[in-house]
Amino acid sequence: MKIVVLGATGNIGSHVVKEALFQGHEVVAYVRNPDAVPPQTGLTVVQGSLDDRSAMAKAFAGSDAAISAIGVALRAKKPIDLMQRTLPVITAAIQDAGVERFVLVSAFGVGDTAAKASFPGRLVYRTVVAAIFKDKELSEETLPESGLNWTIVHPVNLKEAPAVAIATVKSLDRVAKVPGLPTLPFANVARALVEIAADDGLAGQRVLVTTEKGWKPQGHGV
Template identity: 65%
Template sequence: MKLVVLGANGHVGAHVVTEALLRGHQVVAYVRHPDAVQPRDGLTVVQGSVEDELAMTDAFTGADAVITAIGLRPGAKKPINLMQRALPVITAAAKKAAVGRFVLVSAFGVAETAAMGSPIAKLIFATLVGAIFRDKTLSEKIMPSTGLNWTTVYPVNLKEAPHGPKAVVKPLADVAKVPGIPTLTFATVAATLLDIAADQNMSGLRVLITTDKGWK
């Protein structure tokens, strides 16, 4: 599979690149700062902006899948509207390039998933990452109208650690609550994202990625 990763310098994106290369995929890392990407066999690094439709169309052409794992971290400077600016451009480029699959990495706590969280999780959603999650929520409304073979994923809390137990993937419609603060590793979620990108049955779905007991 030829895969393009946006956000390849971030926690999730970097692990997606590593896992994809281990699986023998051909990977394109589309990044602002190519010097920050470790050169490896099977990896092509392309410098560009997520607001440059032409550059992304060129980078996406011939790809079987695009995984978009961009985002802001807590404490980002205002205005916090990265996803509202970038996602329409990214999806337009993916459509022009006739990308086979498009996977958007969101976060648990965005859109209606916020109401599924525990009291402590809801407090975090409303304060620490409130503006970032509002930006994601507004941007994701365009996904059904993009014409892409898309899946939006909502991983629970993530940490840096070796692969853990396999993640559970559940359509949001099947989830009522997410108790506590379930936590997965970046590596585990990266592997799950690659499985989702290769699964045509996931088209048009919004799914939670969580632990075995991290949903009801």
């Protein structure tokens, strides 16, 4: 596959680039600062901004999938509206370019997923990252109307660490609860994102990416 990665200089996006190349895919990194992306075999780096629909469409042309791992840092100044401003432009560019698959990285705790969280989790989502998560929630409401073959991915807390042996990918409809505050390495989420991009069976779904034991299924006593 040929995969476009947005947010390729970030914690998640840089790992997605690495994983996609490792799996043998061709990768296009669409970034604001090309110097921040190390040259690698199979990687094309394109400079551009997230508000330039025509530039993105040109960069995306010929790709099979696009993975958006863009996000806002905790220290970002308000108002926080990055996703609300850019996601409609990104999806329009994907349509213009005829890209078949779109995978959007969100976060567990965004929108109604917070109802499945533990009390400590909900406390964090309602305070520390409340503005960032609200921006994500509002932007994602428009995705079903985009006409794209999309999947929204909600990973749990993330950290820089060696990949663990097993990570779990489940449709949120099958998840009753995410106990505690499970944490996964960026590398595991990157692997899941590349695999999800290749899975048309997840089109139109929202999925959780968590640790092996970091979820309880519907019908399980909680």
